Amino acid sequence: MSLKIGWIGCGRHATQMLLPQLTRCGVRLEAICDVDRTAAQATATQYGVAHVTDDYAALIAHQGLDAIGMAVGPGIHQKASIMALETGLPVFMEKPPALDSTGARAIADASERTGKPVIVGFMKRFSTGNKIAHNVINGGDFGPVLGITGIYMTAPTYFVGEVDYSGFFLHHCVHYMDLVPWLAGAPIVDMALRKNEPEPGKLLLHVNITCANGAIGTIVMGTVQSRGTPMEQIVVMGDHRRVEVNNIIDVTYHRNPAFKADDPAATLTGETDSLTWRPNFTAAVNEDHKGYHALMIETVAALKGEANNAPTIADGVVAMENLERMMALAG
Template identity: 65%
Template sequence: MTLNIGWIGCGRHATQMLMPQLGRNDLRVAAVCDVNAEAASRAAWQYGAEAVYSDYRDLIAHKGLDAIGMAVGPDLHHAASIEALKRGLPVFLEKPPAKSAAAAAEIAAASEHFGKPVLVGFMKRYSTGNRIAGNYLKGGDFGDVLGISGTYMTAPTYFAGEVDYTGFYLHHCVHYMDLIPWLAGADFADLALRKNEPKPGHLLFHLNFECSNGVIGTVIMGTVQSRGTPMEFLQIMGDHVRLEVDNVINVACYRDPPFKADDPAATLSSSADTLSWTPNFTAAANEDHKGYNALIADVAAALKGDSSSAPDIKDGVRAMTNLERMISLI
C-alpha cells in the first residue's frame, strides 16, 4: 500500500538523509514545503511532488494526504505536528520533537486525543552496529546488562554561534538520551555530571547514570573533537561478556574463552571466542549504516497502521525529559 505524504522542510538533512528513504518504503511525496522557495522547488523536482508550499498550514491542508513528515526546527515540529493531528493525519518528526519536554508532552497528548501516531527520528537505534547489538541483547545469549559506557562527540564548528550549547543539546545529545535507556532496558533513575569547558563553545562532560533496573554507566559527550574522525563508541558490559560498537559499523562480542598461549591444541571456539562483524564497503549494495532507511521502514509500517517498533512521541517525551535533567547538571 502506497501512502501520500506531505513533507515540511527541504534542507540538506531532509533531502539527502530522510526523503531518499520514503519511496523505498512506499511513501509517495505528494507535496513539499519550505520557506526557502528554491529549496522547496528543488525537492519537488527531485522527488516528484505535485505541489510546493511556503506555509506548513497550506501543505497540511493539501487534499489527498495520508501522512505528514517533517525535518525542521523544534518549535515548528511542535506547531505543525499538532496542526496535522487536528486534521487526522499521522506524523513523522525528525528529532528533537520539540524544544522542551513540556512541548513534547503536548504533542503526545494530541496524538492520544486524535488517535493518530507520531513517530520520532531516533535513528541511532537503527544504525547497523547498534541494531545488531540491540538484537543480540534481546536474543538472550548475552544475559543481563550490567553497565554501559558510550562516547558520542562532535566539534564546536557544528554549532558555531551557539555558545549556550542549545543546538548541541537538542540535536546531538538528545540521541543518547534515547539510545542508552533503549539499550539498558530501563530509563535513567540517578544522574551526576562533571564537565570541562576550556573556552566558550568548547565543552566536554561525563554523565554518570544508574537506570531503574540497576544498569550503571557513563556517557561522554562534548564539542571538542573533529567531525572528520570517528567519534562514537559504545561498550555494553555483562557477566564475562561484553559488546562493543565502534563508529556504528564495527561490532564485537567478547565472551569467555580459555587462555590459548600454553595450549598446543588451541583452536577457535564458536561458543566462546569473540564474535565480530564489519561491513563490506566494496559490495555493490545500497547499505545505509547510519540507519535512516531502517528507521523509515518502521515509520512507514506505523503510518500504515501495521505493527512497528518505530520510536514514538512517548519515547520523545522521555528523551526530552532526560535531556532537561542532564542540562540542569551542567
C-alpha cells in the same frame, strides 16, 4: 497503494538523509513545503511533486494526504505536528520533537487524543552496529546488563554562534538520551555530571547514570573533537559478556574464552571466542548503516497502522526529560 505524504522542510538533512530513504519505502511525496521556495521547488522537481508551498498550514490542509513528515526545527515540529494530528493525519518528525519536554508532552497528548501516531527520528536505534548489539543483549545468552559506556562527540564548528550549547543539546545529545537507556533495557533513574569547558563553544561532559534495572553507565559527549574522526563508541557490560560498537560499523561480542598460550590444541570456537562483524563497503548495494532506511521502513508501517518498532512520541518525551535533567546539571 502508496502512502501519500506531505513533507515540511527541505534542508540538507532532509534532502540528503531522510527523503532518499523514505522514498525507497513505497511512499509517494504528494506535497512539499519550505519557507525557502527555491529549496522547496528543487526538492519537488527531484521527486516529481506538483504541489509546492512555503506555508506548512497550507500543506497540512492539502487534500488527499495520508500522513505528514517533517524535518524543520523543534519549535515548528511541535506546532505543525499538533496541527496535523488535529487534521487526522499521522506524523513522522525528525528529533528533537520540541524545544522542551513540556512541548513533547503536548504532542503526546494530541497523539493520544486523536488516536494518530507520531514517530520520532531516533535512527541511532537502527544503525547496523547498534541494532546488532541490541539483538545480542536481548538474545537470551547475554544476561543482565550491568553497565554501559557511550561516547558521542562532535566539533565546536558545528555550533558556531550557539555558545549556549542549545543546538548541541537539542540536536546532538538527545540521541544518546534515547539510545543508552534503550540498550541498557531500562529508563534512567539517577544522573550526575562533570564538565570541562576550556573556552566558550568547547565543552566536554561526562554524564553518570543509573538505570531502573540497576545498570550503571557513563555517557561522554562534547564539542571538542573533529567531525573528520570516528565519533561514536558503545560498550555494554554483562557478566563475562561484553559487546562493543565502534563508529556504528564495527561490532565485537566478547564472551569467556579459555587462555590459549599454553594449550597446544588451542583453536577458535563459536561458543566462547570473540565474534566480530564489519560491513563490506565494496558490495554494490544501497546499504544504509546509519539507520535511516531501517527507521523509515518502521515509520511507514506505523503511518499505515501496521505492526512496527518505530520510536514514538512517548520515547521522545522520555528523551527530552533525560536531556533536561542533563542540561540542568550542566548549568
